[in-house]
Amino acid sequence: MKQKYSVTQINNIVKKHLAGATIEQVCLEYQISVATLYRWKANYLDVSEQILTRLDKLEQENQVLKQMYAEEKLSKRLER
Template identity: 35%
Template sequence: MRKRRFSVEQMIGVLKQAQVGVPVAEVIRKAGISEQTFYRWKAKYAGLEVDEVRKMAQLQEENLRLKQLVAELTLDKTMLQDVLSKKW
């Protein structure tokens, strides 16, 4: 996975600059990002604080781990059912 160029704090800082009235063109020029990147960040992080974003990322990671665990257990269950259904 590629390392992020901007931290969560920096992303939210850029969004807050635009929120307080600095023109978007000036904000993206100073940050060195594209307009598309700015609006993608805005769609994802608008109105959130840094701790909320970190909590969201933590929950997404936990959700991924739990989904993988469910998939493994489902596979185990299916294999055991196949073994039990066969006549010896």
């Protein structure tokens, strides 16, 4: 499942809330739930930008590898 926001964007959204925007304002602007904002705040608050960028790249690579594995497994099933 593709995320609507990248890790960098999530970090910027959390920073916007911490800078003084209300939860309601941020949630309405980005069309996210309050629970999502709190979850992002808990997960992405103290992580540096460089680590977040690397994490985002690794998650994308992981998705590609999962897709390749699924395709390979499906092709093996079809060969039987």
